[in-house]
Amino acid sequence: MPTSERKMAEGEAQRRLQLGRLGDYVGFRMRRVQNQLSADFAAATAHYGIRAGLFSSLALIEANPGISQQELSSTVGLDKSITVQIVDELEKRGWAKRGRSTVDRRRHSLTVQPKGKKTLDELFAIMVDVESEVLAQLSPEERPLFDAALDRMYTVFHR
Incomplete structure:
Protein backbone atom coordinates (compact mmCIF):
# COMPACT_ATOMS: atom_id res chain seq x y z
CA MET A 1 0.00 0.00 0.00
CA THR A 45 16.27 4.83 2.18
CA ALA A 46 15.91 1.05 1.86
CA HIS A 47 18.13 1.01 -1.25
CA TYR A 48 21.04 2.29 0.90
CA GLY A 49 20.82 -0.76 3.16
CA ILE A 50 21.49 1.32 6.26
CA ARG A 51 20.59 0.11 9.71
CA ALA A 52 19.48 2.07 12.73
CA GLY A 53 22.14 4.38 14.11
CA LEU A 54 24.24 4.55 10.95
CA PHE A 55 22.75 7.77 9.57
CA SER A 56 22.68 9.63 12.89
CA SER A 57 26.21 8.49 13.75
CA LEU A 58 27.58 9.65 10.40
CA ALA A 59 25.77 12.99 10.75
CA LEU A 60 27.19 13.53 14.24
CA ILE A 61 30.70 12.69 13.06
CA GLU A 62 30.32 15.25 10.27
CA ALA A 63 29.09 17.89 12.73
CA ASN A 64 31.88 17.08 15.22
CA PRO A 65 35.08 16.21 13.34
CA GLY A 66 37.42 14.31 15.63
CA ILE A 67 34.64 13.07 17.93
CA SER A 68 35.62 9.98 19.90
CA GLN A 69 33.72 6.70 19.74
CA GLN A 70 32.79 7.15 23.40
CA GLU A 71 31.36 10.63 22.77
CA LEU A 72 29.46 9.31 19.76
CA SER A 73 28.08 6.40 21.77
CA SER A 74 26.90 8.72 24.52
CA THR A 75 25.31 11.24 22.16
CA VAL A 76 23.49 8.68 20.00
CA GLY A 77 22.45 6.73 23.09
CA LEU A 78 23.82 3.40 21.92
CA ASP A 79 25.83 0.77 23.77
CA LYS A 80 29.58 1.10 23.18
CA SER A 81 29.79 -2.31 21.50
CA ILE A 82 27.05 -1.31 19.03
CA THR A 83 28.87 1.95 18.33
CA VAL A 84 32.03 -0.01 17.49
CA GLN A 85 30.02 -2.08 14.99
CA ILE A 86 28.54 1.08 13.46
CA VAL A 87 31.97 2.72 13.11
CA ASP A 88 33.29 -0.51 11.58
CA GLU A 89 30.48 -0.40 9.02
CA LEU A 90 31.02 3.31 8.30
CA GLU A 91 34.69 2.57 7.62
CA LYS A 92 33.88 -0.48 5.48
CA ARG A 93 31.60 1.67 3.29
CA GLY A 94 34.27 4.38 3.03
CA TRP A 95 31.99 6.92 4.71
CA ALA A 96 34.10 7.62 7.80
CA LYS A 97 37.61 7.08 9.05
CA ARG A 98 38.87 6.09 12.47
CA GLY A 99 42.28 7.37 13.56
CA ARG A 100 44.24 7.99 16.72
CA SER A 101 43.36 11.19 18.52
CA THR A 102 46.11 13.80 18.55
CA VAL A 103 44.85 14.93 21.97
CA ASP A 104 44.57 11.52 23.66
CA ARG A 105 46.30 8.58 21.96
CA ARG A 106 44.13 6.13 23.91
CA ARG A 107 41.02 7.11 21.97
CA HIS A 108 39.93 7.06 18.36
CA SER A 109 39.13 10.22 16.45
CA LEU A 110 36.37 9.94 13.83
CA THR A 111 36.06 11.94 10.61
CA VAL A 112 33.72 11.81 7.62
CA GLN A 113 35.21 10.92 4.25
CA PRO A 114 34.12 12.52 0.93
CA LYS A 115 31.99 9.47 0.06
CA GLY A 116 30.27 9.80 3.45
CA LYS A 117 29.63 13.51 2.89
CA LYS A 118 27.99 12.75 -0.47
CA THR A 119 25.83 10.05 1.12
CA LEU A 120 24.84 12.38 3.96
CA ASP A 121 23.75 15.03 1.47
CA GLU A 122 21.52 12.45 -0.23
CA LEU A 123 20.11 11.13 3.07
CA PHE A 124 19.38 14.62 4.41
CA ALA A 125 17.50 15.44 1.17
CA ILE A 126 15.38 12.33 1.77
CA MET A 127 14.86 13.36 5.40
CA VAL A 128 13.55 16.75 4.26
CA ASP A 129 10.96 14.98 2.10
CA VAL A 130 9.99 12.54 4.87
CA GLU A 131 9.53 15.27 7.48
CA SER A 132 8.00 17.96 5.27
CA GLU A 133 4.34 17.02 5.80
CA VAL A 134 4.79 16.67 9.56
CA LEU A 135 6.68 19.95 9.90
CA ALA A 136 4.09 21.72 7.76
CA GLN A 137 1.78 21.33 10.76
CA LEU A 138 3.88 23.95 12.56
CA SER A 139 3.92 27.60 11.60
CA PRO A 140 7.27 29.33 10.94
CA GLU A 141 6.89 30.93 14.39
CA GLU A 142 6.14 27.62 16.11
CA ARG A 143 9.09 25.66 14.73
CA PRO A 144 11.85 27.41 16.73
CA LEU A 145 9.69 27.15 19.86
CA PHE A 146 9.12 23.45 19.25
CA ASP A 147 12.84 22.80 18.70
CA ALA A 148 13.76 24.78 21.82
CA ALA A 149 11.19 22.90 23.91
CA LEU A 150 12.55 19.54 22.73
CA ASP A 151 16.11 20.65 23.52
CA ARG A 152 15.07 21.80 27.02
CA MET A 153 13.37 18.46 27.66
CA TYR A 154 16.49 16.59 26.52
CA THR A 155 18.75 18.54 28.88
CA VAL A 156 16.87 17.04 31.84
CA PHE A 157 18.67 13.78 31.09
CA HIS A 158 22.12 15.37 30.75
CA ARG A 159 22.62 17.76 33.63
Whole structure:
Protein backbone atom coordinates (compact mmCIF):
# COMPACT_ATOMS: atom_id res chain seq x y z
CA MET A 1 0.00 0.00 0.00
CA PRO A 2 1.51 3.41 -0.95
CA THR A 3 2.54 5.67 1.92
CA SER A 4 -0.24 8.21 1.29
CA GLU A 5 -2.93 5.50 1.30
CA ARG A 6 -1.43 3.90 4.41
CA LYS A 7 -1.36 7.28 6.15
CA MET A 8 -5.00 7.92 5.26
CA ALA A 9 -6.04 4.49 6.58
CA GLU A 10 -4.00 4.97 9.74
CA GLY A 11 -5.38 8.49 10.12
CA GLU A 12 -8.93 7.14 10.04
CA ALA A 13 -8.02 4.56 12.67
CA GLN A 14 -6.38 7.24 14.82
CA ARG A 15 -9.53 9.36 14.72
CA ARG A 16 -11.57 6.41 15.97
CA LEU A 17 -9.20 5.43 18.76
CA GLN A 18 -8.99 7.27 22.03
CA LEU A 19 -5.57 7.55 23.65
CA GLY A 20 -6.99 7.42 27.14
CA ARG A 21 -4.40 8.05 29.82
CA LEU A 22 -1.59 7.59 27.30
CA GLY A 23 -2.58 10.96 25.82
CA ASP A 24 -1.36 12.60 29.02
CA TYR A 25 2.23 11.47 28.46
CA VAL A 26 4.65 13.35 26.25
CA GLY A 27 6.86 10.29 25.80
CA PHE A 28 4.04 8.32 24.20
CA ARG A 29 3.05 11.19 21.92
CA MET A 30 6.65 11.84 20.84
CA ARG A 31 7.37 8.15 20.32
CA ARG A 32 4.28 7.78 18.15
CA VAL A 33 5.51 10.51 15.79
CA GLN A 34 9.11 9.27 15.92
CA ASN A 35 8.09 5.70 15.08
CA GLN A 36 6.21 6.86 11.99
CA LEU A 37 9.01 9.15 10.83
CA SER A 38 11.56 6.36 11.34
CA ALA A 39 9.46 3.88 9.39
CA ASP A 40 8.96 6.34 6.52
CA PHE A 41 12.69 7.22 6.46
CA ALA A 42 13.65 3.53 6.49
CA ALA A 43 11.32 2.85 3.56
CA ALA A 44 12.64 5.85 1.60
CA THR A 45 16.27 4.83 2.18
CA ALA A 46 15.91 1.05 1.86
CA HIS A 47 18.13 1.01 -1.25
CA TYR A 48 21.04 2.29 0.90
CA GLY A 49 20.82 -0.76 3.16
CA ILE A 50 21.49 1.32 6.26
CA ARG A 51 20.59 0.11 9.71
CA ALA A 52 19.48 2.07 12.73
CA GLY A 53 22.14 4.38 14.11
CA LEU A 54 24.24 4.55 10.95
CA PHE A 55 22.75 7.77 9.57
CA SER A 56 22.68 9.63 12.89
CA SER A 57 26.21 8.49 13.75
CA LEU A 58 27.58 9.65 10.40
CA ALA A 59 25.77 12.99 10.75
CA LEU A 60 27.19 13.53 14.24
CA ILE A 61 30.70 12.69 13.06
CA GLU A 62 30.32 15.25 10.27
CA ALA A 63 29.09 17.89 12.73
CA ASN A 64 31.88 17.08 15.22
CA PRO A 65 35.08 16.21 13.34
CA GLY A 66 37.42 14.31 15.63
CA ILE A 67 34.64 13.07 17.93
CA SER A 68 35.62 9.98 19.90
CA GLN A 69 33.72 6.70 19.74
CA GLN A 70 32.79 7.15 23.40
CA GLU A 71 31.36 10.63 22.77
CA LEU A 72 29.46 9.31 19.76
CA SER A 73 28.08 6.40 21.77
CA SER A 74 26.90 8.72 24.52
CA THR A 75 25.31 11.24 22.16
CA VAL A 76 23.49 8.68 20.00
CA GLY A 77 22.45 6.73 23.09
CA LEU A 78 23.82 3.40 21.92
CA ASP A 79 25.83 0.77 23.77
CA LYS A 80 29.58 1.10 23.18
CA SER A 81 29.79 -2.31 21.50
CA ILE A 82 27.05 -1.31 19.03
CA THR A 83 28.87 1.95 18.33
CA VAL A 84 32.03 -0.01 17.49
CA GLN A 85 30.02 -2.08 14.99
CA ILE A 86 28.54 1.08 13.46
CA VAL A 87 31.97 2.72 13.11
CA ASP A 88 33.29 -0.51 11.58
CA GLU A 89 30.48 -0.40 9.02
CA LEU A 90 31.02 3.31 8.30
CA GLU A 91 34.69 2.57 7.62
CA LYS A 92 33.88 -0.48 5.48
CA ARG A 93 31.60 1.67 3.29
CA GLY A 94 34.27 4.38 3.03
CA TRP A 95 31.99 6.92 4.71
CA ALA A 96 34.10 7.62 7.80
CA LYS A 97 37.61 7.08 9.05
CA ARG A 98 38.87 6.09 12.47
CA GLY A 99 42.28 7.37 13.56
CA ARG A 100 44.24 7.99 16.72
CA SER A 101 43.36 11.19 18.52
CA THR A 102 46.11 13.80 18.55
CA VAL A 103 44.85 14.93 21.97
CA ASP A 104 44.57 11.52 23.66
CA ARG A 105 46.30 8.58 21.96
CA ARG A 106 44.13 6.13 23.91
CA ARG A 107 41.02 7.11 21.97
CA HIS A 108 39.93 7.06 18.36
CA SER A 109 39.13 10.22 16.45
CA LEU A 110 36.37 9.94 13.83
CA THR A 111 36.06 11.94 10.61
CA VAL A 112 33.72 11.81 7.62
CA GLN A 113 35.21 10.92 4.25
CA PRO A 114 34.12 12.52 0.93
CA LYS A 115 31.99 9.47 0.06
CA GLY A 116 30.27 9.80 3.45
CA LYS A 117 29.63 13.51 2.89
CA LYS A 118 27.99 12.75 -0.47
CA THR A 119 25.83 10.05 1.12
CA LEU A 120 24.84 12.38 3.96
CA ASP A 121 23.75 15.03 1.47
CA GLU A 122 21.52 12.45 -0.23
CA LEU A 123 20.11 11.13 3.07
CA PHE A 124 19.38 14.62 4.41
CA ALA A 125 17.50 15.44 1.17
CA ILE A 126 15.38 12.33 1.77
CA MET A 127 14.86 13.36 5.40
CA VAL A 128 13.55 16.75 4.26
CA ASP A 129 10.96 14.98 2.10
CA VAL A 130 9.99 12.54 4.87
CA GLU A 131 9.53 15.27 7.48
CA SER A 132 8.00 17.96 5.27
CA GLU A 133 4.34 17.02 5.80
CA VAL A 134 4.79 16.67 9.56
CA LEU A 135 6.68 19.95 9.90
CA ALA A 136 4.09 21.72 7.76
CA GLN A 137 1.78 21.33 10.76
CA LEU A 138 3.88 23.95 12.56
CA SER A 139 3.92 27.60 11.60
CA PRO A 140 7.27 29.33 10.94
CA GLU A 141 6.89 30.93 14.39
CA GLU A 142 6.14 27.62 16.11
CA ARG A 143 9.09 25.66 14.73
CA PRO A 144 11.85 27.41 16.73
CA LEU A 145 9.69 27.15 19.86
CA PHE A 146 9.12 23.45 19.25
CA ASP A 147 12.84 22.80 18.70
CA ALA A 148 13.76 24.78 21.82
CA ALA A 149 11.19 22.90 23.91
CA LEU A 150 12.55 19.54 22.73
CA ASP A 151 16.11 20.65 23.52
CA ARG A 152 15.07 21.80 27.02
CA MET A 153 13.37 18.46 27.66
CA TYR A 154 16.49 16.59 26.52
CA THR A 155 18.75 18.54 28.88
CA VAL A 156 16.87 17.04 31.84
CA PHE A 157 18.67 13.78 31.09
CA HIS A 158 22.12 15.37 30.75
CA ARG A 159 22.62 17.76 33.63
